[in-house]
Amino acid sequence: MNLAxxxxxxxxxxxxxxxxxxxxxxxxxxxxxxxxxxxxxxxxAVIQRYRDRFKLWTNNSRVKDLSPxxxxxWFFSIYSxxxxxxxxxxxxxSLEAEYNSIPEQLQKQTEAMHRELLAWLQVTLKEGRDAxxxxxxxxxxxxxxxxxxxxxxxxxxxxALGTKKFRDVVEQHKLDLVV
Amino acid sequence: MNLAxxxxxxxxxxxxxxxxxxxxxxxxxxxxxxxxxxxxxxxxAVIQRYRDRFKLWTNNSRVKDLSPxxxxxWFFSIYSxxxxxxxxxxxxxSLEAEYNSIPEQLQKQTEAMHRELLAWLQVTLKEGRDAxxxxxxxxxxxxxxxxxxxxxxxxxxxxALGTKKFRDVVEQHKLDLVV
DNA sequence: GTCTATAGGGGGATAGAC
DNA sequence: GTCTATCCCCCTATAGAC
Numbered sequence: 001m002n003l004a005x006x007x008x009x010x011x012x013x014x015x016x017x018x019x020x021x022x023x024x025x026x027x028x029x030x031x032x033x034x035x036x037x038x039x040x041x042x043x044x045a046v047i048q049r050y051r052d053r054f055k056l057w058t059n060n061s062r063v064k065d066l067s068p069x070x071x072x073x074w075f076f077s078i079y080s081x082x083x084x085x086x087x088x089x090x091x092x093x094s095l096e097a098e099y100n101s102i103p104e105q106l107q108k109q110t111e112a113m114h115r116e117l118l119a120w121l122q123v124t125l126k127e128g129r130d131a132x133x134x135x136x137x138x139x140x141x142x143x144x145x146x147x148x149x150x151x152x153x154x155x156x157x158x159x160a161l162g163t164k165k166f167r168d169v170v171e172q173h174k175l176d177l178v179v
Numbered sequence: 180m181n182l183a184x185x186x187x188x189x190x191x192x193x194x195x196x197x198x199x200x201x202x203x204x205x206x207x208x209x210x211x212x213x214x215x216x217x218x219x220x221x222x223x224a225v226i227q228r229y230r231d232r233f234k235l236w237t238n239n240s241r242v243k244d245l246s247p248x249x250x251x252x253w254f255f256s257i258y259s260x261x262x263x264x265x266x267x268x269x270x271x272x273s274l275e276a277e278y279n280s281i282p283e284q285l286q287k288q289t290e291a292m293h294r295e296l297l298a299w300l301q302v303t304l305k306e307g308r309d310a311x312x313x314x315x316x317x318x319x320x321x322x323x324x325x326x327x328x329x330x331x332x333x334x335x336x337x338x339a340l341g342t343k344k345f346r347d348v349v350e351q352h353k354l355d356l357v358v
Numbered sequence: 359g360t361c362t363a364t365a366g367g368g369g370g371a372t373a374g375a376c
Numbered sequence: 377g378t379c380t381a382t383c384c385c386c387c388t389a390t391a392g393a394c
Contacts, residue, residue: 014193015280017369031378033371089276096335097268097276101194111339118340142351145344149332150325156275157328160290161297165324172321176355196387210360212389 005046009088013043013095013102040103047109050091051116058120068128072177075121076170079151083166087159092117093152118144128177135179147173184225188267192222192274192281219282226288229270230295237299247307251356254300255349258330262345266338271296272331297323307356314358326352 003024007016018029018039036042057063063074082088095102095110102110122144128134136143150169158166182203186195197208197218215221236242242253261267274281274289281289301323307313315322329348337345 011280012191012193012277014191015277018371019369027377028379029370030372030380034377037371039370087279092339093332093335094276096338097273098191098194099335099338100266101190107339114336114339137354137357138351139347142347142354145333145336146329146348146351146355149336149348150329151332152335153272153328153330153332154324156272156278156331157293157324159275159278160271160286160293168318168321169325169328172317172325175316175321176325178316197389198387206359207361208388209362209390213359216389218388 001042001046001049004042005050005091006088008043008046008091008094009082010086012098013039013106014098038103040106043102043106044109047091047095047106047113051109051113054113054116054120067133068124068131069133071124072128072134072174075124076151076173079155080166080170083155083158083163087155089155089159090152092148093156097156114148118148121148133179134177136177180221180225180228183221184229184270185267187222187225187270187273188261189265191277192218192285193277217282219285222281222285223288226270226274226285226292230288230292233292233295233299246312247303247310248312250303251307251313251353254303255330255352258334259345259349262334262337262342266334268334268338269331271327272335276335293327297327300327312358313356315356 003021004016007020010016018032022029022032032042036045063071066074079090082090092110092114095106096114099107099110118141122140125134125136125143125147126140129136129140150173154166154169157169182200183195186199189195197211201208201211211221215224242250245253258269261269271289271293274285275293278286278289297320301319304313304315304322304326305319308315308319329352333345333348336348
């Protein structure tokens with residue numbers, strides 16, 4: 001599942017195969033089919049694990065007790081880490097780019113994951129604005145969608161234009177949120 | 180090339196085949212190989228055409244003579260049209276999502292296209308701020324990267340979460356740019 | 359320029375031995 | 377649980393007839 005997650009972020013659902021994972025693990029692909037009968041099952045398990053992990057993190061006191069600004073910095077740092085790790089993109093971006101050619105259950109998992117990320121970001125933005133430490137116009141939900149879509153796109157952009165472009169986007173977001 | 184462009188936006192480079200185009204045109208795939216020996220040649224030609232088209236549009240008096248705000252609206256409307264057209268995403272987003280598994284020449288075309296889009300947006304933002312009709316902090320280049328990456332991500336997001344989310348992001352951008 | 363035919367490879371998935 | 381072996385499909389690409 002670690003390898004599958006990594007390959008999803010690197011090559012996308014249609015870009016990796018059981019053979020990639022098998023050779024890396026030193027087993028045969030039939031062994032993987034024993035645990036995950038279909039490729040869809042493997043990908044769905046990866047997404048479900050990611051969703052559980054994000055829920056755990058955000059409910060965890062280590063993140064939950066941070067200030068709104070620190071929470072945002074933590075959020076951005078997740079994506080910076082993706083970028084630093086051989087130019088990976090977020091699972092959401094990878095899966096939605098090929099949304100029209102992935103299995104139905106995987107589409108549903110993708111949607112659920114995306115909604116959960118947005119919901120957390122929206123609440124965090126509202127919390128920060130209510131506390132007077134960050135600033136933006138309009139609905140927290142819309143600003144959350146803007147920021148998440150931008151980070152998602154910026155990870156892809158950085159593949160063609162370099163890591164600096166990704167950092168520039170994050171810095172611009174922080175500038176835009178200044179009180 | 181029209182079909183190839185459409186399929187690139189719909190399924191990505193690895194998600195479409197000569198057979199898709201051939202059956203749609205009522206010919207055999209060998210006929211396509213006559214015009215575009217390799218799949219890479221076809222995709223590169225599509226990108227080159229798109230670059231030429233964008234250059235033509237932005238140098239054309241119909242766009243060139245618009246006000247900065249109208250130029251931005253025109254820019255956003257391109258992506259709204261993609262969204263309305265069966266949930267297509269932009270070529271940049273599609274190709275960069277699978278950047279690590281596309282041919283080298285196609286990577287280069289993608290990078291060039293992305294730089295040209297960014298350059299135009301950057302100049303337009305600067306023009307608008309200098310004229311006092313739009314407002315943002317920091318460098319025009321960084322704001323341009325933020326907006327383009329966001330629209331790119333928002334088209335993907337809309338596939339899972341619906342068209343309204345895309346419109347919300349565009350409206351939020353306009354709100355963020357208010358003087 | 360398009361056709362038929364086919365080479366040659368990869369990928370998803372299963373059967374059955376161990 | 378993992379192995380070998382294999383099936384079947386789709387894909388890119390080419391050869392040679394028309």
